[in-house]
Amino acid sequence: MIRDSASTFNNGTIMHELGITQNLLNLAIQHAEPAGARRITALHLVIGELSSVVDDSVRFYWEFLSRGTIAQGAALHFERVPAAFECRDCSEVFPRNANFLCPACGSDRVQVKQGEEFYLKSIEVED
Amino acid sequence: MPEIPVVRNIMSVNDALAAAVRRQLDAAGVLALNIMASPGAGKTSVIMRTVEALKTEMTIAALDGDVTPVDVEKIARTGIRVELINTGGNCHLDANMMTGALSSLDLTGVDLLLVENVGNLICPATFELGTHYNVVIASVPEGDDKPYKYPAMYRGADVLLLNKIDMLAYQEFDLAYFRHGVEVLNPGVAFLPLSARTGEGFEAWLDWVRRAVARQR
Numbered sequence: 001m002i003r004d005s006a007s008t009f010n011n012g013t014i015m016h017e018l019g020i021t022q023n024l025l026n027l028a029i030q031h032a033e034p035a036g037a038r039r040i041t042a043l044h045l046v047i048g049e050l051s052s053v054v055d056d057s058v059r060f061y062w063e064f065l066s067r068g069t070i071a072q073g074a075a076l077h078f079e080r081v082p083a084a085f086e087c088r089d090c091s092e093v094f095p096r097n098a099n100f101l102c103p104a105c106g107s108d109r110v111q112v113k114q115g116e117e118f119y120l121k122s123i124e125v126e127d
Numbered sequence: 128m129p130e131i132p133v134v135r136n137i138m139s140v141n142d143a144l145a146a147a148v149r150r151q152l153d154a155a156g157v158l159a160l161n162i163m164a165s166p167g168a169g170k171t172s173v174i175m176r177t178v179e180a181l182k183t184e185m186t187i188a189a190l191d192g193d194v195t196p197v198d199v200e201k202i203a204r205t206g207i208r209v210e211l212i213n214t215g216g217n218c219h220l221d222a223n224m225m226t227g228a229l230s231s232l233d234l235t236g237v238d239l240l241l242v243e244n245v246g247n248l249i250c251p252a253t254f255e256l257g258t259h260y261n262v263v264i265a266s267v268p269e270g271d272d273k274p275y276k277y278p279a280m281y282r283g284a285d286v287l288l289l290n291k292i293d294m295l296a297y298q299e300f301d302l303a304y305f306r307h308g309v310e311v312l313n314p315g316v317a318f319l320p321l322s323a324r325t326g327e328g329f330e331a332w333l334d335w336v337r338r339a340v341a342r343q344r
Contacts, residue, residue, distance in 0.1 A: 016219050016250030019141070026140040031133050041128060045137070050278050052249045083278075085311070098275065099304075100311040110311050116282070118253075120133045127129065 017057035018065075024058070025065050028123050032070060037125035040071040044124075048117035049083040049096065074123075083115030141254055144222035148257025151229060152240070158343035159240040160336075161220075161256050163280065164264035165273075166246030169290040171198045172323040173264055173332075174241050178205040180333050185238040185340055190228050192220040192245045202243075208232065219250035222257055238340050248277040260285040260339065267294040271301045274308030281309055286317040286335060293322040 024043070032040050047053055055078050066072045086093050087102035088109040097103065102110055136142065152159050164170045178187050188208040191199045194216060202209045212220060212228045220242070234240070242258055244251045263284035265273055268291060274281045281287070287309060295302075302320075309316060317335060321328030 016217075016253055019217070019219070019221050020137060020253060023140045024137050027133065027135060027137065030140075031131055031135075035129075035131050037129075037131070050282070052252070052277075052279055100275065100308055108307055108311075111314070112278075112282070112312065116279075118138070119136050122130050122132045122134070124128050124130050 015054070015057050016052075017054060018061050020053060021058050021061035021065055024120060025062070025069065025071060027120055028071055028074075029069065032123060032125050035125060036127060037070065039126040040074045040123050041126055042075040042077060042124035043071075044077045044079065044121040046079045046081060046117045046119050046121050048081040048115040050112070050115040051118045053118070079121070081114055081117045084113040085110045086113040138253060138255070141222045144226060145255035145257035148222055148225045148229065149259070152234075152257065152259070153343075155234040155237065156344060157234050157237050157240050158340045159242060159256075159258035160260050160262050160339075161242050161244055161251075161258040162262045162264065163244045163248075163251045164246060164266070165248045165269060168246070168264045168266040168269060169323050170243050170246065170264055171201055173288065173290060174202060174243060175205055176323045176326070176329060177241070177333065177336065178202070178207055180329070181239070181336065182207060184337075186236050187239045187241065188232060188234070188237045189241040189243065190225075190232065191243045192224070193243070198243065208237070214245055218245055218247050219254050220244050220256055221254040225256045225258075238344065239336065248273065248280045252277075252279040252283050259343070262286050262288065264288045264290050265305075266290040267292060267298060267300050271299075271305040272308070274305065274312055278312050281312045284313055284316055286319065287313075288332060289318070289320040290323055292320045292327060293325045 083096040084093050087107050089107040090105040092102050092104035094103050162170050189202050192212045192214050196211050199209050199211045210232050212224050261284050319332050
């Protein structure tokens with residue numbers, strides 16, 4: 001059986017969290033190095049419910065990818081933002097439901113209000 | 128312990144590469160489409176019918192993100208330039224893979240580049256490729272609840288094709304329910320029901336492509 005670096009995870013199926021985690025690591029290092037940081041000790045992430053990212057998968061890849069970098073061993077803190085929808089008729093704000101209808105007035109005129117957050121808020125470093 | 132504020136999208140490293148891909152495409156005058164769908168929705172069928180219909184009026188090339196050359200061989204039979212981007216099991220294409228693929232694909236004279244992403248409704252939505260438009264293909268046999276289950280994919284679509292409408296006669300599919308989910312997530316998105324098998328509805332899609340290519344020239 002041919003094995004490449006990509007197929008060493010998850011019995012050959014790679015989850016998109018690998019690519020996301022690689023981006024995360026690069027972004028953190030990009031911000032730590034110009035500040036003269038010797039080590040990154042923690043990352044604070046803000047992730048909305050509508051972004052399909054699994055925390056445990058990011059942690060799994062993080063341990064592997066950060067090895068040998070200034071971010072090795074850094075703690076990952078996830079701030080999860082729940083999805084919220086808003087009714088354009090009665091202004092009710094409500095969580096994700098099965099039919100995207102306003103639970104207060106039944107209107108179908110609803111819109112996404114929050115839940116797509118997907119950013120690195122800050123990093124903690126040692127000089 | 129000092130804290131450094133970042134407040135940057137996690138994908139900004141990928142997005143910077145995607146911006147470079149976009150500049151390369153723009154410099155070459157190429158209009159590129161990122162075609163996303165679940166497996167079996169008809170990405171390859173839509174691509175092949177599109178190529179057959181348009182290849183006499185414009186020069187088309189394709190990139191196919193996959194682990195096997197099966198679809199590449201099918202697309203190659205239409206006579207256009209096509210390259211495989213071997214994703215090695217990855218569930219999506221990313222901007223870095225696009226950069227590599229464009230170094231081996233000759234874009235000279237190409238008007239339209241069709242990029243077939245990996246069949247998956249979750250992962251490709253996160254990764255910008257540098258293409259100009261996201262084309263999402265839904266299909267009738269998948270069911271009418273997909274927008275409710277995969278909001279990110281529908282949120283990011285610039286045009287949504289509903290393929291296999293010839294199957295509507297054989298299957299429960301609540302078109303109003305489907306459209307409502309789409310409209311909440313992506314108000315006003317171009318919605319084009321069609322069948323790559325019978326050709327029904329296909330002319331509206333071809334016109335959408337023609338207009339996009341004309342704007343890029």
